[in-house]
Amino acid sequence: MNVLLKLTNVAVYVGDTCLLEPISLSLNQGQPLTILGQTGSGKSLLAQAIMGLLPADLRVSGEIEVFGEVMALEERQALWGREMVMLPQEPWHSLDPLMKGVDQVKEVYQFVREKDVQEALALANDDLRYVGLEGNGHKRPDELSGGMAQRLAITAATAGGAHVILADEPTKGLDVSRRDGIVQLLQARSNLGSLLTITHDVTVARQLGGVLLVIKKGRLVEQGEATQILDFPQDNYTRELIAAEPCAWSDMAPTIRNNSAEDILTADNLRLERGGRTLFDGLSFSIKRGEVVGIVGDSGCGKSSLGDALLDLLPISAGKLTRINKAAKPHQWLKLYQDPPSAFSASVSLGQLLDDLVTLHGIDKARIAPLMSRLSLPQGILTRNCLAVSGGELQRFAILRALLLDPVFLFADEPTSRLDPITAKEVTTLLVELASDAGCAVLLVSHDAALLQKTCHQVIAI
C-alpha cells in the first residue's frame, strides 16, 4: 500500500508546555484516517502541524514524511493546493467575504492549474454543478447557508488537484441532515488519494471508516480499525465518547404523557413570521405541568423563535397562545441560552450575580448549597466571572439560577450545542431530572432528533 503521509513522534509545544503529545501515524492511499476527540484536545494542532500552518509561537518536534520524503516547512508549503490541502473548520470565515463563490473556485484553476480565464470559469461552474451549487455561484459567502458554504469551500480547496485532504471538524455547526452529504463529498474527493479527518463526532467517524485514532487531552488513547474500535472500545474514554452520543443514551423520561396533569400553556393555530417570511403556520399543542417537550427541526426553521414566542419575547403573527397557570409570576417563565457565556454579565463574579438574585426575590440562602452539590458545582466558581469557568459549569450554573426562582416553565434553547458530547449528556440529564423534580415544564429545542427522543414526553417537529 502506498504511504502518502507518515508522522513519527510528532509533538507540539508552546514554550516548554506540551500541547500535543508525541504521535505517530501513517496515512495510506485509499484508506481514510480519522482522529476522534473532544474539542480542546489538541487535535486541530496536528493538522496545522502537518500543513505547516502553526502559529509562530508554537514549536513542532518529530518527523513529517510526505510521499516518502522527510520535508521541511517550505517544501510542504510548496505542495499546498497541488498535492495536499487542509479544509477549513469554519467555511464562512475561510471564504473571501467579498468574492463571488464561483470566482473563489475559478481563481484556483486560473492560478494553480494555469488555465486561461474562460476555461477556468467553465471548470469552476462544472465543479459547482457537481456539488449541487448550480445557480449559486454568483452569491457571496454571506448569502450561502452553512452547508452550501462548506461544499463551496471543499470544491475550492480541491480544485488545485490535491488528493491528500486534511479536514478539521468539517461538519462542525451543521445540521444532521447536511452532515451526511458533506461526509460523502469528502469521500468522493479523496478517492484518488486519502483523507485525514479530525472530528469530535462519533457518527462521522463511523461513516468514514478506515483507521481511527482516539485522542484525549493531547494524548493518544487508542487506535485501530474504526469499526473494531467503535464496536468494541477498549479504553474508558472511548467508551464514554460513544456513550455520550444521544442515540446511545438511555431513556430519561417516560414516553407516555401524564394526562391527568394540568395544562400550563396551550397554543392554537400559531403562525410566526420573521423578516417577512412565514416560519410556520397552524401549529397547535399544549404543555402540561412538569412535562418535557422537545422541538426539532433544521436550523433557521423557527424552533428558537417558537420558544421565544411562548415566553412573550417575540410577537406571534396569528393564532392564540394561552398561559393557564395564573398563579405563576412573570419571573417563573425562564429561558436557558445556547451560548452560556453570553447569558451572563462578565462585569462581576457569579457569586455577585447570585446574591443579586437572592436579594431581589428574598430567596432562602440555605437552598443554594445543596442544589450546587446536586449540580456538582464547586464553591470556587462563585468567586470567578462567567468567562473564567467552563461552558458546562456555566450552563449548570444557569440551571441553578433558574431553579432558585421555582420556575413553572423553562425554555432551553439548544442548551448543550456548544458543549462537547460528554458534558452535553451530563447537563441534559441534570436539566431534565431537576426540572421534573421541581414540577417545571421544559421546552427543549434541539436539531438532534435522537436527543429529544430520549429525553422528551412529546416532540414537536417543525
Add this chain to the structure above:
Amino acid sequence: MKMTLSQWLGLSILLALLAFSLLGVSLSPYSLSEQNLDAIMNAPSMEHWLGTDHLGRSMLTRLSYAVGLSFVLSLLCMLTSSLVGTAFGVWAVWGGKKVDTILGVVVNILLALPGLVVVLLFAAIAPGSFLVLYLAISLVQWVEYFRVVRAITQGVIQSPARQSSQMMGFGRWYQFKRHIWPAISPSVFTLAAFGGANAILTMASLGFVYVGIQPPLAELGLMTVELFPYYSDAPWLLAQPLVVIALMVFAFHLLAGKRA
C-alpha cells in the same frame, strides 16, 4: 479599570500641566495683562522664568492662564457631552421607536456640517465668548458619544444576558448597572479622552484664526498668532504655546489608550 503604562504617563503629564497652571495663576507676581515695555521679549530669567512677550508681559503668567483655560473648557465639554450623549444614547434604544427616530433626525442635522464650521458659526454670533464656545463644542461632541453608546447599547439590549436579567425580574437600573454600563464605559472613557483633546484643539484653532477668545486674554492659539511674527527674534516664545498644545493633546491621546 486597569490603566496601561502609557495611560498613566498621559495622566501624569496632564496632572503636571494642571499643577503648573494652578501654581502659575496663583503664585505669579505679575498679572495677565501687565505690560512692561522696558522688558519686551526677554529671555527666561530669574525674574521672568519663561521670559516676556512682545508687550513685556510675563509669559509664565500668560501660559499658565492659557493652560488653565484649556483645561476648564475641555473638562466642561467632556462632562457635558459625555453625560448628554450617553443618556440620549441609552434613551434612544430604550425609549422606543419614536424617541430613536427623533434623536436620529437631530443627530443627522448636527452631522450635516463639519464640527469646526458649526463652532465657527457660533463663534461668529458671539465672538470671544467662553460660554458660547463651550456650548458649541459640547453641541458638536455629544453626537459622537450618542452614536457609539447607542450602537453598543443596541447590542446589549438584544443580548441574552440582559434579556435573562429582565426575565428574572430585575429592573432597569440594575440592567443598566450590570449590563449596559460595563459594555459602554470603556468606549465612553476613550471618547472622553479624545473629546478633551479635541476641545483644546478647537479652542486653539479658533484663537489661531482670531475668532476665539479675544485679547488681552491669554489662549494658546491666540498666543501662537501673536508671537508668530517674532519667531526669529525670540523663537523660545513661539515654541511655548506650540509645545504646550502638542503636549496636552498628546497626553489626552495617551490617556485614551490604544483605540482611536
Add this chain to the structure above:
Amino acid sequence: MKAMFLKRALQLITVVWGVGTLTFILMRSLPGDMAYRIAASRYGQDNVDSNAAALVRAELNLDQGALTAYWHWLTDLLQFKLGDSLVSGLPVMDTVQHMLGHSLLLAFAGLVLSVLIAVPLGLLSAWRGNPLDSVLMGFSSVIRAMPVFVLGVLFILLFALHWNWFPVAGFGSPAYLVLPAMTLALSLAAVSNRVVRDSAKQTFQSAFYQFSRVKGLSAWQTFRQHGVRNIAVPVVAFFGIQLVSMIEGIVMIESLFSWPGIGHGLAHAIFARDIPVIQGAALVMGILFVLLNTLVDLICLWIDPRGAKKL
C-alpha cells in the same frame, strides 16, 4: 441604496436650512446699528451718512419684523440669491465659486498625497511588523498630537523661513501649493496609516487569507485576489469619518498659508462680520461635505456590496 440617497438629500436640506438659520440669527444678534457698521465697512468711515445706512438696512431687510425677514432670508437662500459681500461689494456667488476652486485644488492635492503616504506605510507596518511597526506608529502618534496649524507653523519655519525652499504663504505658482498640501496630507496620513495597518493586519491574519494560500495561490496572488479589496473596505469607510478632519484642516491651513480658498474666506468673513460671505462659504462647505459623504457611501457600496441591505 434608495434610503441612502434619501438620507443624504435630507441632510442637504438641513445643511441649507441650518446654515441659513444660523447666519440669520447671527445677523439679527449683532450689536449696535448693524446697517451703520456695515455701511462704514463698505464705504469707509468718512463717507457714511444716514442715507447709506438706510440703503443697507433696506438691502438686508433689517427694517422688517423678525419672522418676515426670516422668511425672506430663506426664500432668497432657496433661489441661491446669496447677495453681495458687505466688504467688497462683489456678488457672493462669484466670490465663493472662485474660492471653491482653490479649496478643491488643495483638498485634492492633500488627499492624493496622504493616500500615497498612508497606504504604503500602513501596508509596510502590517507586513514587516516590529520594530518598523512601532517606529512608524510612534511617529504617527506624535504627528497626530499636533494640531494641524502647529504642523503648518513648523513647516513654514523650516521649509520656508529657514531653508527658503518654498514660499511662506499666498497663491501663485505650483510652489505655493507644496507646503499647504503637505501639511494637510501629513495630518490626514498620520491617522489613516493606522487604519490601513489595522485593516491589513486583520486581513493577513484572517482565515480566508490563509485558506487562499492553502488552496495553492502564491503570496502575491493572494494579496491581489483577496488582500486589496478586503483591506480597502474599512479604509474607505474611514475616509467618510476623515472628511470632517479634512474640511477642518482646510479651514486652518488656508488661514495659515493665506490660501485664497473657502476656509480662509470663512475665517476672514467671520472676523470682518461679512454675513453674506459667511453664509455662502458655510453653505458651500456643508454642501461639499454632504456630496463627498455620498461619494464615499457609493464607493463603499461598490467595494463591499454586503452593506447594500443596511444602507
